[in-house]
Amino acid sequence: MVYSMTGFGRSMKKNEQLSITVEMKSVNHRFCEISIRIPRQWIVFEDKIKKAILQYVKRGKIEVFVNIEGDGLVKRKLHIDWDLMKEYYNSLQRANEQFSLHDRVTLSHLFQLEGVAEIIEEETNNEEMEQLLLAAVKEAAEQLAFMRKQEGEALLVDIKTQLSSIEKSVQAIEEWAPCVIDHYRERLMKRINELVPLPADESRILTEVAIFAEKADINEELKRIRSHLKQVAATLEKDEPIGRKLDFLVQELNREVNTIGAKANDSRIAAQVVEMKSALEKMKEQVQNIE
Structure with a gap:
């Protein structure tokens, strides 16, 4: 069976939380080279994506583009440094006393101060999400292989x-x-x-x-x-x-x-x-x- 090294494949998979689109194209190359563009928080799946593609492609330069949209990508948590907030509060109160000021210290002021509050993003470790991604990769790779055939x-x-x-x-x-x-x-x-x-x-x-x-x-x-x-x-x-x-x-x-x-x-x-x-x-x- 003769396969070309030129081809294109595309797949889109969805669930209630995510929409994943995978596109890949291949051109001539002396060896097999796979480059993947994927959101940073999903880069952990890069090796699995390459292994899935290598089941269909043995040679050529393959570029893979992964676009992921949805609410299930990361979990966001609010982190408050209560000790630092307390330091800010005490310092502001002492400043009022020392300089005979009468400014009120409010929560909105305290939350705006540097380092008091920040939003932390945690990667979502969801097996269903990984399966959805790899299913999209497999389908796109199948289309790519079919065109190459x-x-x-x-x-x-x-x-x-x-x-x-x-x-x-x-x-x-x-x-x-x-x-x-x-x-x-x-x-x-x-x-x-x-x-x-x-x-x-x-x-x-x-x-x-x-x-x-x-x-x-x-x-x-x-x-x-x-x-x-x-x-x-x-x-x-x-x-x-x-x-x-x-x-x-x-x-x-x-x-x-x-x-x-x-x-x-x-x-x-x-x-x-x-x-x-x-x-x-x-x-x-x-x-x-x-x-």
Whole structure:
């Protein structure tokens, strides 16, 4: 099964207290990298969120956005420092006496003084809330995986088209390659006869043809291309992340095609090399997006 590394997933879960929205998107990446944006008080669930996503994704850069709204996020408590309030009160009373003032000390004044009263937020430890969050993460991850699967199916069709094109070019080269030596010999004889009126040295011509044949021999390259094509086809059938292996095989195919282009001094073979390089370039673009 071929999976793309591009996808998007979204889920919303609610209960009486909370509304949780999870969105995630993924793009190409050499490894698996998950970044999560979540309210600070819920960051304790980050590892569990990552583990849930890793059940559906093995490679790619995944960005996760978690939005949580509701009254059940934190518990708020009012904390009053009674000792400090008493100190303030006594100090104000002494100031009134010392400076002959008649200001009244009221509760509203005391509560406004620094450090007397503050609201403390306590994290809510609610198992139901955690389950709601992870359910939203799972559903969003399933949607993400489904989109990546659909994208992967389209990539698979295109890659198989390029493989078929390369196979046709290989077959054409295999059929024409044996004729290259004969054509070279004919061209060489014609050229020599044009330049030298005397009969050509047959042994010298045979030597030159043999040297050319050795330099232009592409049988090994063609065999390796055939082998790599079989490996690509077999890899596409595997139910595991295959992007890196396919990337390596495309590089190896490109290496062999370049060698053929450099060794085969023939216009027909050169034309097939151009076709194969074009197909490999398209494959490379597609493979870069495979998990």
